[in-house]
Amino acid sequence: MANKKVGKKDITGLLEQWSQQFAVFAPSKENGVAEMLKWDGQDTSFLDWYRNTVVPPKASFLPPMEEMFRFQKGKEGYNIEPPPEDENKPLIFGVRPCDARAMAILDMTFKDAYEDPYYLSKRKNTVLVGMGCTNPCESCFCTSMGTSPTDPTNVDLMLIDIGDEFLIEEVTDKGKELTAKTKGLKEATKDDEAKAKQANKASYDRVTRKLDTEGIKDRLLASFDDEEFWEKTAAKCISCGICTLLCPTCYCFDINDEMVKQEGARFRSWDSCGFPLYTKMPMENPRQEKWRRVRQKVCHKYEFYPMTYDIIACTGCGRCIRLCPVNWDITQVIESVPTKTEARK
Numbered sequence: 001m002a003n004k005k006v007g008k009k010d011i012t013g014l015l016e017q018w019s020q021q022f023a024v025f026a027p028s029k030e031n032g033v034a035e036m037l038k039w040d041g042q043d044t045s046f047l048d049w050y051r052n053t054v055v056p057p058k059a060s061f062l063p064p065m066e067e068m069f070r071f072q073k074g075k076e077g078y079n080i081e082p083p084p085e086d087e088n089k090p091l092i093f094g095v096r097p098c099d100a101r102a103m104a105i106l107d108m109t110f111k112d113a114y115e116d117p118y119y120l121s122k123r124k125n126t127v128l129v130g131m132g133c134t135n136p137c138e139s140c141f142c143t144s145m146g147t148s149p150t151d152p153t154n155v156d157l158m159l160i161d162i163g164d165e166f167l168i169e170e171v172t173d174k175g176k177e178l179t180a181k182t183k184g185l186k187e188a189t190k191d192d193e194a195k196a197k198q199a200n201k202a203s204y205d206r207v208t209r210k211l212d213t214e215g216i217k218d219r220l221l222a223s224f225d226d227e228e229f230w231e232k233t234a235a236k237c238i239s240c241g242i243c244t245l246l247c248p249t250c251y252c253f254d255i256n257d258e259m260v261k262q263e264g265a266r267f268r269s270w271d272s273c274g275f276p277l278y279t280k281m282p283m284e285n286p287r288q289e290k291w292r293r294v295r296q297k298v299c300h301k302y303e304f305y306p307m308t309y310d311i312i313a314c315t316g317c318g319r320c321i322r323l324c325p326v327n328w329d330i331t332q333v334i335e336s337v338p339t340k341t342e343a344r345k
């Protein structure tokens with residue numbers, strides 16, 4: 001099937017059309033940091049500045065703070081009310097392939113033994129419109145982590161920058177239904193396809209940071225008790241939690257009830273295994289020392305997740321490198337994990 005295309009100057013019109021049917025989210029810096037926010041009906045400045053958001057799109061499915069239900073205490077016990085549902089289904093515009101892959105990775109956890117209705121209902125109802133990167137950051141290493149700057153695998157539609165226009169690849173049935181209902185799209189020509197292919201190759205080549213993950217699961221397993229290695233690895237970390245809270249594949253959360261008189265609500269909010277107080281209730285944090293918490297963060301992504309789901313829970317988005325206040329770098333850590341032979345010495 002032929003792909004479609006849309007002019008860059010027509011993006012406002014495209015988002016306007018989609019806004020009539022969906023709650024459209026797009027990259028925005030309205031709050032001072034780049035994140036996916038409800039589109040304001042006119043701002044397309046992200047076409048100039050957008051590389052990736054600071055807050056990953058996981059926030060749309062697992063919000064930093066989410067009301068789970070409200071309750072009132074009556075004579076007969078508690079009355080529970082689910083939170084009000086949004087009227088329009090969400091459409092997230094401009095998702096990067098690394099973050100789309102991260103959501104496919106998160107799905108594995110949220111669909112596992114316990115199916116999380118809050119996360120899964122949002123995922124099911126949301127349309128993801130991806131946008132290929134033309135200008136990856138120095139900290140990005142997606143091409144080493146099973147994806148690439150223009151990988152369409154985990155989105156419904158994929159936009160590839162071909163100059164004054166975007167080529168639109170229809171990836172899923174949801175994506176095809178959307179383009180079929182969208183007015184003003186043109187059929188992409190062979191020349192457009194060739195330009196897209198060239199753009200994909202150029203973007204791929206711009207990701208210069210590489211990470212060799214060969215045998216990493218076994219190397220981590222063999223080095224698990226190497227306290228000296230983990231203490232050295234954790235030395236400069238200040239346990240701020242940024243690398244986990246803003247990692248698109250991290251999903252730890254805490255649950256709290258807030259109650260005033262006879263009414264209240266239950267909330268869940270992002271938490272981090274990097275915090276000393278993590279899992280303080282109902283018992284002590286089993287990882288009192290910082291090196292144990294840093295080990296947990298690394299091993300969860302590169303050892304435990306591959307053991308459970310056969311996939312590394314890191315997409316090479318580079319956020320943890322870009323945003324760490326002390327320049328802790330996960331690629332350096334993974335490279336420095338001792339080989340099995342070294343670990344046995």
Ligand code: SF4
Nearest residue numbers: 237238240241243324
């Ligand atoms: S962002 Fe850096 S300092 Fe903060 S917890 Fe992560 S590694 Fe430690």
Ligand code: SF4
Nearest residue numbers: 247314315317318320
């Ligand atoms: S560990 Fe770092 S590079 Fe990997 S997905 Fe998380 S934030 Fe991105």
